[in-house]
Amino acid sequence: MNRKHSSHSNLHRLPLLLLGIFSLAFAPRLSGQVQIKGRIINFAQEPIAFASVVHKESGTGTAANTHGDFSLEIKNNASKGTLLVSAVGYDPREVDFEVRKGQVDFKLIHLTENNQEIQEVIITGEVKPTPVDSSIYKVKLISSEKIQRSGAQNLNELLMTEANIRMSTDLVLGSQIEMMGLHGQNVKIMVDGVPVIGRLDGNIDLSQVNLDNIAQVEVVEGPMSVVYGNNALAGTINLITKQNTYHSLEANAKAYAESVGRYAGDLSVSQKAGKNIFMADGGYEYFSGVDFDKSNRSMDWKPKNLYRFNLGHTWKNDSWQVNSKLGYYNDRLHYKGNIFEGYRAFDTYYYTNRYDIGFGVNGGWNERNHLNVVAAYNIYNREEQSVSKDLRTLEETKTPKQRTQDMDQKVARVIHGYTFIPKKLSLQSGADINIEAMEGERIDGGKQSIGDYALFANLKYTPVSAIELQPGLRYSYNTEYDSPLVYSINAKWNFSRGFTWRLSAACGFRAPSIKELHYVFVDSNHEIYGNSELDAESSDNYNTSLEFSTSSNAHAWKISTSLFYNDISNLITLVQQENSTEYSYENIEEFKSTGGDISIDYGFAGWLKLRGGYGLTGRHNSYSGNDGTSDYNLTHDVFAGLKYTHSKSRISLNADYKYNGRIPFFYTDETDNLIKEGKQEAYHIMNASLTRTFFKHQLKVIIGAKNIFDVTTVERVGEGGGLHGGSGGTPIDYGRSYFITLNYKFYK
Numbered sequence: 001m002n003r004k005h006s007s008h009s010n011l012h013r014l015p016l017l018l019l020g021i022f023s024l025a026f027a028p029r030l031s032g033q034v035q036i037k038g039r040i041i042n043f044a045q046e047p048i049a050f051a052s053v054v055h056k057e058s059g060t061g062t063a064a065n066t067h068g069d070f071s072l073e074i075k076n077n078a079s080k081g082t083l084l085v086s087a088v089g090y091d092p093r094e095v096d097f098e099v100r101k102g103q104v105d106f107k108l109i110h111l112t113e114n115n116q117e118i119q120e121v122i123i124t125g126e127v128k129p130t131p132v133d134s135s136i137y138k139v140k141l142i143s144s145e146k147i148q149r150s151g152a153q154n155l156n157e158l159l160m161t162e163a164n165i166r167m168s169t170d171l172v173l174g175s176q177i178e179m180m181g182l183h184g185q186n187v188k189i190m191v192d193g194v195p196v197i198g199r200l201d202g203n204i205d206l207s208q209v210n211l212d213n214i215a216q217v218e219v220v221e222g223p224m225s226v227v228y229g230n231n232a233l234a235g236t237i238n239l240i241t242k243q244n245t246y247h248s249l250e251a252n253a254k255a256y257a258e259s260v261g262r263y264a265g266d267l268s269v270s271q272k273a274g275k276n277i278f279m280a281d282g283g284y285e286y287f288s289g290v291d292f293d294k295s296n297r298s299m300d301w302k303p304k305n306l307y308r309f310n311l312g313h314t315w316k317n318d319s320w321q322v323n324s325k326l327g328y329y330n331d332r333l334h335y336k337g338n339i340f341e342g343y344r345a346f347d348t349y350y351y352t353n354r355y356d357i358g359f360g361v362n363g364g365w366n367e368r369n370h371l372n373v374v375a376a377y378n379i380y381n382r383e384e385q386s387v388s389k390d391l392r393t394l395e396e397t398k399t400p401k402q403r404t405q406d407m408d409q410k411v412a413r414v415i416h417g418y419t420f421i422p423k424k425l426s427l428q429s430g431a432d433i434n435i436e437a438m439e440g441e442r443i444d445g446g447k448q449s450i451g452d453y454a455l456f457a458n459l460k461y462t463p464v465s466a467i468e469l470q471p472g473l474r475y476s477y478n479t480e481y482d483s484p485l486v487y488s489i490n491a492k493w494n495f496s497r498g499f500t501w502r503l504s505a506a507c508g509f510r511a512p513s514i515k516e517l518h519y520v521f522v523d524s525n526h527e528i529y530g531n532s533e534l535d536a537e538s539s540d541n542y543n544t545s546l547e548f549s550t551s552s553n554a555h556a557w558k559i560s561t562s563l564f565y566n567d568i569s570n571l572i573t574l575v576q577q578e579n580s581t582e583y584s585y586e587n588i589e590e591f592k593s594t595g596g597d598i599s600i601d602y603g604f605a606g607w608l609k610l611r612g613g614y615g616l617t618g619r620h621n622s623y624s625g626n627d628g629t630s631d632y633n634l635t636h637d638v639f640a641g642l643k644y645t646h647s648k649s650r651i652s653l654n655a656d657y658k659y660n661g662r663i664p665f666f667y668t669d670e671t672d673n674l675i676k677e678g679k680q681e682a683y684h685i686m687n688a689s690l691t692r693t694f695f696k697h698q699l700k701v702i703i704g705a706k707n708i709f710d711v712t713t714v715e716r717v718g719e720g721g722g723l724h725g726g727s728g729g730t731p732i733d734y735g736r737s738y739f740i741t742l743n744y745k746f747y748k
Helices: 002-025 144-150 155-162 516-518
Strands: 033-041 052-055 061-064 067-077 079-087 091-098 107-110 137-145 163-170 174-179 187-191 214-221 235-241 249-258 261-271 278-286 303-317 318-333 344-363 369-390 395-398 401-422 425-439 445-465 467-478 486-496 499-510 520-522 527-529 537-552 553-576 582-604 608-621 631-647 650-662 661-668 676-681 683-694 699-706 739-745
Touching: 033 052, 052 067, 052 395, 061 582, 079 107, 091 235, 137 144, 144 683, 144 699, 155 163, 155 650, 155 683, 235 261, 303 608, 369 582, 369 683, 395 676, 445 516, 582 631
Parallel strands: 033 107, 187 235, 527 582, 553 661
Antiparallel strands: 033 067, 052 061, 052 079, 079 091, 137 214, 163 174, 214 235, 249 261, 249 739, 261 278, 278 303, 303 318, 318 344, 344 369, 369 395, 369 401, 401 425, 425 445, 445 467, 467 486, 486 499, 499 537, 520 527, 537 553, 553 582, 582 608, 608 631, 631 650, 650 683, 661 676, 683 699, 699 739
């Protein structure tokens, strides 16, 4: 009986027992526990791993996982609360939340990078990614955030306000760069370590280098001839493309409009599948042109259309990364002619095509060995077509397209890094092959080619923890010129907390390009001649810089100063006959440039950043000091920047300013046929923008103004304009304009 009674009692108690277990299982919910879930991201919508999240009122905290996701349970004692969110390299933030119906909405929390703390990583000149502060080279890094805020669509626009860099424009040949007093033929332009081909007048047209898929731009000031060879005397600019590191699927759509009749769109998609990442992106840009003189049909800034498309694949594991990519670029420049006979006009169209095939390997098989391989095949061609138009009937008569420049480039670079003693002694050694061929009606003989084959090595030695020394050598064989042994020595000394001193000395060598040697172009508007008697350039280059950084409470300071000196023998330049359209490539027997700059960066509490500085560049050549001119012609530059973020509205103000002082150029006096020096006048450039994000930071809206001081051309004293400039001077920009950018990013 007792046993039956006991069993019967237990059956009656079973529902109560289950209810008790259920209550215990969900006790936090029933007793007022609330779960807060979210994700922590940066300005580029990338997750911030291991960020700290603390409930301010209770002190309860947790850490985000590698995907930036967090989950935190707190007692529901109030309808509101605050989260304290922080991460290394980012400004801390307080995030308010509300409890509604016992739960909190998913929180997508955005943190702003603190540039005084974050360890930005560079690739240029290194075997493997290296923190920028640890590099033995002086490197300026332009982040994707700054690229977006500036509204720059191409590399030319981005560099307009940068220190130690001068940009100008030829209305047909495109943008032209000067760096540390040296022209574009001495500046190496690369994308992921592969040189960009297609130099016109010695310059890469940087308006053809799009920025939509660029993660950062790395600018190395000073010679990099040991690693990169030709065209790297003044500096190296390397664009690093974006990679989808965090998301299984990522898509980005961008629309851009500018008040001068310029419109652009871009779409990119990236998909992760195990160890593989597949990427595709493409874009289009239309520019209707700008004309300052409405009385004629010709336009000062020519209408232009461009298309581009890229495919990429990355395979990655814990030790190795293998990349491959295929790219295509096309643009059409429309050179409108004036009306004659009352109804007829002759127009010229210039077509540019680029095809890029690239392959890369980066990784290591143990702690001591690291390998970096870059191989690429690039094709560049430029075509010209004349069109006769009857403006009454719109009938067109087209001539066959003439291929004015057809070239290809084969590049292979292998760099092996070996560590003999960790943090003490290591060796970077490699081989570099560059083969360039050009053919066309404007090339003497129809086809020419130049090959450069090199071996190089850099030995890094750290005698004490604060000092690094890196001597380097490069031996090369050039198929056209005898190459000297190129050397360099770099040093870095962290001699006190916050103080870093860098020093470099190097010799450089640049053989003339195919175009400088063999180009012949004569039409009704131009006469350009190569010179097969040119001598190769050789140089001695010296750079030094000192940086000091400190932070206290909400304040952060960085002060840097640098000096440089370049001594070049047989500098090759395009020289114009005075008041004529004839140009030829000539050697300037002696050319020197020297100068320096000082800059100050200040940050306060993460919401205010200021920068300012002054630069001085002096240029001396074989003709300086003649006719009462000074021995060194000095150019003064002033630059400044502002970034302000309003925490409540999430609106950011960004502004950049630069004063470009007077600059010299060469021309040939038609009276005595001597090469002389002229002056290009000074001008001011300023850009500003406002940025706001919406929909949990997935939509970014940027509105702004470019060239606020409305600069179009600057006067040149000594001759009447550039190669394709008008009589009013050298073209700089098409004047003041206003833009809006919409950028939407989707990921999961």
